[in-house]
Amino acid sequence: MHPLLTDDPGKNMLLLGNEAIVRGALEAGLAVAAAYPGTPSSEIGNNLFQLTKEPEAHLYFEFSTNEKVAMEVAAAASAAGLRSLTCMKHVGMNVASDVLITLAYIGTKGGMVIITADDPSMHSSQNEQDNRYYAKLANLPMLEPSGPQEARDMTKAAFELSEELELPVIIRTTTRTSHVRGPVELGPLPARKQVVGNFERAPGRWVPVPGVARVRHKVLLEQMEKAQKKAESSVFNRIGGSGKTGIVASGVASCYVHDTIMELGCENQVSFLRLGFTYPQPRELLSEFLRSVDKILVVEELESFQEDALKALANELKINVPILGKASGHFSRLYEFDPAMVKNAIADILGYKVQRPKTPDLSRLPKLPMRPPSLCPGCPHRETYNAVKKALDLLGYTPKTIYPTDIGCYTLGLLPPIQMADYLICMGSSVGTSAGFSVATDQKIVSFIGDSTFFHSGISSLVNAVHNEHNFCLVVLDNSTTAMTGHQPNPGIKLRPPGYEKPRVPIEDVVRACGVKVVRKVNPYKKKATIEIFKEVLTNDKLSVVIAEAPCILYYRRVGGKK
Amino acid sequence: MAFQRILFTGVGGQGTLLASRLLGEAVMEEGLPVRVSEVHGMAQRGGVVESTVILGGLEGPIISNGEADILVSFEPLETLRALPKCHEDSWIISNIIPIQTLTVRLGQAEYPDPDRWIDFIKQHFKNTVAFDAESLAKEAGITRAVNIVLLGALAGCGTVPASPERLKRAIKKRIKPEFVEANLKAFELGLAQVSR
Numbered sequence A: 001m002h003p004l005l006t007d008d009p010g011k012n013m014l015l016l017g018n019e020a021i022v023r024g025a026l027e028a029g030l031a032v033a034a035a036y037p038g039t040p041s042s043e044i045g046n047n048l049f050q051l052t053k054e055p056e057a058h059l060y061f062e063f064s065t066n067e068k069v070a071m072e073v074a075a076a077a078s079a080a081g082l083r084s085l086t087c088m089k090h091v092g093m094n095v096a097s098d099v100l101i102t103l104a105y106i107g108t109k110g111g112m113v114i115i116t117a118d119d120p121s122m123h124s125s126q127n128e129q130d131n132r133y134y135a136k137l138a139n140l141p142m143l144e145p146s147g148p149q150e151a152r153d154m155t156k157a158a159f160e161l162s163e164e165l166e167l168p169v170i171i172r173t174t175t176r177t178s179h180v181r182g183p184v185e186l187g188p189l190p191a192r193k194q195v196v197g198n199f200e201r202a203p204g205r206w207v208p209v210p211g212v213a214r215v216r217h218k219v220l221l222e223q224m225e226k227a228q229k230k231a232e233s234s235v236f237n238r239i240g241g242s243g244k245t246g247i248v249a250s251g252v253a254s255c256y257v258h259d260t261i262m263e264l265g266c267e268n269q270v271s272f273l274r275l276g277f278t279y280p281q282p283r284e285l286l287s288e289f290l291r292s293v294d295k296i297l298v299v300e301e302l303e304s305f306q307e308d309a310l311k312a313l314a315n316e317l318k319i320n321v322p323i324l325g326k327a328s329g330h331f332s333r334l335y336e337f338d339p340a341m342v343k344n345a346i347a348d349i350l351g352y353k354v355q356r357p358k359t360p361d362l363s364r365l366p367k368l369p370m371r372p373p374s375l376c377p378g379c380p381h382r383e384t385y386n387a388v389k390k391a392l393d394l395l396g397y398t399p400k401t402i403y404p405t406d407i408g409c410y411t412l413g414l415l416p417p418i419q420m421a422d423y424l425i426c427m428g429s430s431v432g433t434s435a436g437f438s439v440a441t442d443q444k445i446v447s448f449i450g451d452s453t454f455f456h457s458g459i460s461s462l463v464n465a466v467h468n469e470h471n472f473c474l475v476v477l478d479n480s481t482t483a484m485t486g487h488q489p490n491p492g493i494k495l496r497p498p499g500y501e502k503p504r505v506p507i508e509d510v511v512r513a514c515g516v517k518v519v520r521k522v523n524p525y526k527k528k529a530t531i532e533i534f535k536e537v538l539t540n541d542k543l544s545v546v547i548a549e550a551p552c553i554l555y556y557r558r559v560g561g562k563k
Numbered sequence B: 001m002a003f004q005r006i007l008f009t010g011v012g013g014q015g016t017l018l019a020s021r022l023l024g025e026a027v028m029e030e031g032l033p034v035r036v037s038e039v040h041g042m043a044q045r046g047g048v049v050e051s052t053v054i055l056g057g058l059e060g061p062i063i064s065n066g067e068a069d070i071l072v073s074f075e076p077l078e079t080l081r082a083l084p085k086c087h088e089d090s091w092i093i094s095n096i097i098p099i100q101t102l103t104v105r106l107g108q109a110e111y112p113d114p115d116r117w118i119d120f121i122k123q124h125f126k127n128t129v130a131f132d133a134e135s136l137a138k139e140a141g142i143t144r145a146v147n148i149v150l151l152g153a154l155a156g157c158g159t160v161p162a163s164p165e166r167l168k169r170a171i172k173k174r175i176k177p178e179f180v181e182a183n184l185k186a187f188e189l190g191l192a193q194v195s196r
Helices: A016-025 A044-049 A068-080 A091-108 A132-136 A148-165 A208-232 A251-265 A281-290 A306-318 A339-350 A380-395 A409-414 A429-441 A449-455 A459-467 A507-513 A527-541 A553-558 B016-031 B076-085 B115-122 B133-139 B144-155 B166-173 B179-191
Strands: A012-016 A030-037 A060-063 A086-087 A112-118 A169-174 A180-185 A239-241 A245-250 A270-275 A278-279 A296-299 A444-452 A473-478 A517-523 A545-551 B006-010 B034-039 B048-055 B070-071 B086-095 B129-130
Touching: A012 A016, A012 A148, A012 B034, A016 A044, A016 A112, A016 A148, A016 A169, A016 A180, A030 A044, A030 A068, A044 A060, A044 A086, A060 A068, A068 A086, A068 A091, A068 A112, A086 A091, A091 A112, A091 A132, A091 A208, A112 A148, A132 A278, A132 A306, A148 A169, A148 A180, A148 A208, A169 A251, A180 B016, A180 B115, A208 A278, A208 A281, A245 A251, A245 A281, A245 A306, A245 A339, A251 A270, A251 A296, A251 A339, A270 A281, A281 A306, A281 B144, A296 A306, A296 A339, A380 A409, A380 A473, A380 A527, A380 A545, A409 A444, A429 A444, A429 A459, A429 A473, A449 A459, A449 A473, A449 A507, A449 B144, A459 B086, A473 A507, A473 A527, A473 B179, A507 A517, A507 A545, A517 A527, A527 A545, B006 B016, B006 B076, B016 B034, B016 B048, B016 B144, B016 B166, B048 B076, B070 B076, B070 B144, B076 B115, B086 B115, B086 B144, B115 B129, B129 B144, B133 B144, B133 B179, B144 B166, B144 B179, B166 B179
Parallel strands: A030 A060, A030 A086, A086 A112, A112 A169, A245 A270, A245 A296, A444 A473, A473 A545, A517 A545, B006 B070, B070 B086, B086 B129
Antiparallel strands: A012 A180, A180 B034, A239 A270, B006 B048, B034 B048
């Protein structure tokens, strides 16, 4: 049995934040979930995927082709009255945002929870955008856990809240809340039985033509007023300590504040407002807090989301309390925080002197060799890169070739000795930007995209390239899995997880159906033949797609090489 | 219970995350608060993998420079890289068998001489326990169990609030039955490295 189905209320399990979210959802009676994998959210989807193999979970989960599709699947399930969930990394929300913002208007029926996992410091991401602004942009309630127990509690509560307000509820984590383990006290699992949803037609509700949308926007504002009242009395917003110095914090930053207060023993000097229900802002609670202190330090990673809101509120209420944080230079908008940073800032405003631990002089340490991640030994991508390079060398094109790339393990082609990654924006950008380079330059263009990324957002750009007669060679690195995020299936895979019976959509068929005339398939381990094919398509001045097909070696080993 | 911050560091594939998780589970079974942090994503691709175990009711999952009370390192170069995290009273538990880096193999960088720099560590950190964990893992019959050998050594230091028995129970619970015996032996061999 899957450990997250442990039916032992009151028992503590050491769960990852992401696992705690899944547990909370199971306790809430989750029925339908869909996701596209992305670090740091991936373990949510992975666990849900494993849970679908458990008949007693009565759960439908799919890896959808991208975050937009996943959110649509979950939205419709909710409209049919079922509890649903979707999860994604922060940049996935950009892809799904078209759904999100109008979904807020039409609303939901069955509780629907949207999890966005942000990545301050960009441990495995291309930017560190602050997705709290999506709650504000779409005008939806948001909860932010600071640890695993809260992740479970908030997820469960988010389903209730969503059903009450008929709005999707956003749970925003960061790497340090998604990837932290801690004891989580289990609650009861509901008696689970197969649930079938029932969609009731109500075009005046679900079809936001302008006349409907105007009505629904008003409804959204009314519902968010109710949400604000909920935030005022939420158990997730709480004040501790007593003192004239106020601290407001949320997410993992609130952990550092908590630790500082314990370590400095300054409970009597500070009042600490720990925010967990972070949007809409609990205005009454914040006003009271503003009135109760002499100054406030706002401790939040990335943007000054709460700080700006507090300043606006203080201004509106004419409360003249200094509000410190980013603008005052106590914290940066860059990167994640660490405990010492927060400790120093708090000590600074309290006028404390922090006792730093004594550290030996390490100035004699030599320059240490770095250990950058690299493609695994024997990885098929390496062979493909080498073959392309060889073909370009033989044709004399190498110095002027542009290599647009995409998101996956193969982005590591950036590093020596391969160095064949020149331009990258987001998922699928290899194809669209190849089109742009082909219009703007007379340089040779060879771009790289993985199989899962191709399905995620490569297809419409490929149709565009055919129709607008762009000229480049797109290499699809088809390793039969979504390797970077931990080997999730995608529609094209030949190599299948045990028991995975879903129909296959071969990439070659899709590419041909897009209208590409020059389509070749290579086995990158057959070096000579691969080089010859690249020479052929690169000599030919036409749009071409080469599918380099060979399974990820790690995945191949894991599933025992069974095809 | 005292505040304590423990840093585990190693190279992808060495089992850093499992070791920290086992410690976390053992501490939880003692009924004490614990947080374990993990960084995922690049773990399988030869990069540095760090995890932390945070004790005493602290909640912040990462460790600032000078604040690691214990460093458990699976690889000597990574020990050197993590030294700025430690303070002069930190325990340093380190494997001494190097794993070359790609940059060293390509001749772009030089691997620091392990013997010389282990001496350096011992001079600067009085609580240093450095030994060949790989040979002990082999002796136990499971080469991969470097992580469990080091976990044993950590238990031997007697500073973590989980008894060796509790840790062994966590190993039995978490590790596949066919590997339990060898891993328990690896744990004992590590434990014996530290004379209190």
